[in-house]
Amino acid sequence: MSPNLLAVFYLVSGVLFILALRGLSSPETSRQGNFFGIIGMAIAIGVTVISAGNFSTGFILLLILLVLGGSIGAFIAFKIPMTAMPELVAGFHSLVGLAAVFVAISAFLNPEVFNLGIPSNIKIASLIEMSLGAAIGAITFTGSIIAFLKLRGLMSGSPITFLGQHFINLALGLIIIGLVIYLCRTQNEYLFWSIIILSFLVGVLLIIPIGGADMPVVISMLNSYSGWAAAGIGFTLENSALIITGALVGSSGAILSYIMCKGMNRSFFNVILGGWGATESSSKTSSKDQKPVKSGNADDAAFLMKNASSVIIVPGYGMAVAQAQHALREMVDSLKKSGVKVSYAIHPVAGRMPGHMNVLLAEANVPYDEVFELEDINNDFANCDVAYVIGANDVTNPVAKTDPQSPIYGMPILDVEKSKSVLFVKRSLSPGYAGIDNDLFYRENTLMLFADAKKMTEDITKNL
Amino acid sequence: MEIDPFIFRLSIFVLAIFVGYYVVWSVTPSLHTPLMSVTNAISSVIIVGAIIAALAGDNRNIFDTANIFGYLAIILAAVNIFGGFLVTHRMLAMYKKKKKGK
Numbered sequence: 227m228s229p230n231l232l233a234v235f236y237l238v239s240g241v242l243f244i245l246a247l248r249g250l251s252s253p254e255t256s257r258q259g260n261f262f263g264i265i266g267m268a269i270a271i272g273v274t275v276i277s278a279g280n281f282s283t284g285f286i287l288l289l290i291l292l293v294l295g296g297s298i299g300a301f302i303a304f305k306i307p308m309t310a311m312p313e314l315v316a317g318f319h320s321l322v323g324l325a326a327v328f329v330a331i332s333a334f335l336n337p338e339v340f341n342l343g344i345p346s347n348i349k350i351a352s353l354i355e356m357s358l359g360a361a362i363g364a365i366t367f368t369g370s371i372i373a374f375l376k377l378r379g380l381m382s383g384s385p386i387t388f389l390g391q392h393f394i395n396l397a398l399g400l401i402i403i404g405l406v407i408y409l410c411r412t413q414n415e416y417l418f419w420s421i422i423i424l425s426f427l428v429g430v431l432l433i434i435p436i437g438g439a440d441m442p443v444v445i446s447m448l449n450s451y452s453g454w455a456a457a458g459i460g461f462t463l464e465n466s467a468l469i470i471t472g473a474l475v476g477s478s479g480a481i482l483s484y485i486m487c488k489g490m491n492r493s494f495f496n497v498i499l500g501g502w503g504a505t506e507s508s509s510k511t512s513s514k515d516q517k518p519v520k521s522g523n524a525d526d527a528a529f530l531m532k533n534a535s536s537v538i539i540v541p542g543y544g545m546a547v548a549q550a551q552h553a554l555r556e557m558v559d560s561l562k563k564s565g566v567k568v569s570y571a572i573h574p575v576a577g578r579m580p581g582h583m584n585v586l587l588a589e590a591n592v593p594y595d596e597v598f599e600l601e602d603i604n605n606d607f608a609n610c611d612v613a614y615v616i617g618a619n620d621v622t623n624p625v626a627k628t629d630p631q632s633p634i635y636g637m638p639i640l641d642v643e644k645s646k647s648v649l650f651v652k653r654s655l656s657p658g659y660a661g662i663d664n665d666l667f668y669r670e671n672t673l674m675l676f677a678d679a680k681k682m683t684e685d686i687t688k689n690l
Numbered sequence: 691m692e693i694d695p696f697i698f699r700l701s702i703f704v705l706a707i708f709v710g711y712y713v714v715w716s717v718t719p720s721l722h723t724p725l726m727s728v729t730n731a732i733s734s735v736i737i738v739g740a741i742i743a744a745l746a747g748d749n750r751n752i753f754d755t756a757n758i759f760g761y762l763a764i765i766l767a768a769v770n771i772f773g774g775f776l777v778t779h780r781m782l783a784m785y786k787k788k789k790k791g792k
Contacts, residue, residue: 295768473706581722
């Protein structure tokens, strides 16, 4: 196959990938979009294999490996519960990162295949591109592993900080840049390995100080990195499909990080530098014992909701932990039967990744046109009879609007307190992730339901 | 003077960032999780580099270090491609509209 024809095919798959993302603008077109993505991938793989023109041992091995990797991937995709989606995505990011590192290594060891020169005399531009691709890929790999461990609960979600952390990260970053420059001058193999090893280290150091509830930002950021790594490799291989895809994924992840940061009213650097909520928690909770709290049981909650004309459900990470989405849907079904209007309000940073709550509700067969984003539903709280807060906390805290001293001041929150009564399902009065007491607990119109989210929801359904 | 092909690739890159920017802003927030899983799947198109690396050289020495890294990358990318597209498909299949509201 001529290189020009090959390039045209890569361009076609690049365009199909754009259409795949475009399809996600609405749920109706999304499935078709995913299909475009699959076709784009098939074209890219197909033409690459054909143009390599090597249909003997290597080709058979390639097929075996594709089937092997593919079946592992398919197995995971079918088995994974929807609540584990954040760690799955983090895990997948790590694979992209490592694959980028491996491809960069083979390009470095065998540059002739990619027309980059000969070993120890590789074109400078290619050398820079492949080092960058390898470095970003390595950071993505270890960073995603840490994110995976934190999300999976195999590692504590609380931030790990130590003195001079940011200084070390900065120094390591500068050293890596220095090594790249030095590599271009000397073409020394060991410099290339050092760059990769140091980048692995940076990935770990970058993610350990970031706490559990900031994971939406971290996942989006790693998503973006995996894109930039792919783009770096794309430049090395002079492959437009990779360059286009890398740019798409890179900007997609960057936009998601931006949306998540805005949802918390924090700057990107504030999140990345991390350590938030680890130090302040003790001083903020001192006055909590004196304030009276109204608590109720499933019976009271059922009574309130049955007699309401409209109910808004506010789900959060706690719903995912308790796997309460199906129980919740059943409760809503019986409410609807008695003529109550029910809708769902989703805060942008609810859960552990962008859109986490939407997926869980979709899994529980909640129609997506009953689920609303913050801006679209926030005015409705004033006219609603009952707000049912299940597993959310900081995103409902009115302190964000009233107390300039509070760390979450200025964060957009759901105006839950404006509804006639608030039902707040929670295990105890402990503060949320940010370590801030939630003012909502002590409001006149709040009824606390101390229980596991799933169990409480089921009990309410029984009492309806 | 001829323009370095690098500049053309850079143009593609920059334009694709802008395309990505506008396309992603139009993604509905409720589909942000599928967006992440599908971007994850498509970034595994890095497999083309892995295939080129793996199939390089004549058949006697396809087990060079460089080739082996290619093979490893093929496995990783294949996990991602199949896993990513299938899990996205699984998620998207769950998004349904209200039945009577149509």
